[in-house]
Amino acid sequence: MTDIVDVIRAVSELVERVFGAPPITKGFDRPCTYVQPTLMQTSLEGGLRHDSYSIEIIRFGPRTRDGWLGLLEAQASLAETLENPIPISSTLFLY
Numbered sequence: 001m002t003d004i005v006d007v008i009r010a011v012s013e014l015v016e017r018v019f020g021a022p023p024i025t026k027g028f029d030r031p032c033t034y035v036q037p038t039l040m041q042t043s044l045e046g047g048l049r050h051d052s053y054s055i056e057i058i059r060f061g062p063r064t065r066d067g068w069l070g071l072l073e074a075q076a077s078l079a080e081t082l083e084n085p086i087p088i089s090s091t092l093f094l095y
Contacts, residue, residue: 002051002092004037007047010088011035014015015057033059033074 015033039054059074085093 002088004040004051006088007053007094008037008055009033010086010094011055011057014081014086015078017078019059033057 011090012035015035018034036056036058037053038056039087041052043050057078059071059078085095
């Protein structure tokens, strides 16, 4: 069974491919990103449980004067990447 942990892992792997995976240090001198579930809704559909989650992808820019521009570029790059389905398992894709 696929759960939210599998989804977060798949989205995190996608984000690491887009942005790289620098280590998080105190003060965020380097950019870092994390994935956070924010809302869960559960319903029954045809006798099956259906869980829906909203997730946020949060990106912290480095402490530089051009950090805002970097965040805008990261947003554009991520939006382009998310136009394609994200494979969660061999039979499940996130759209």
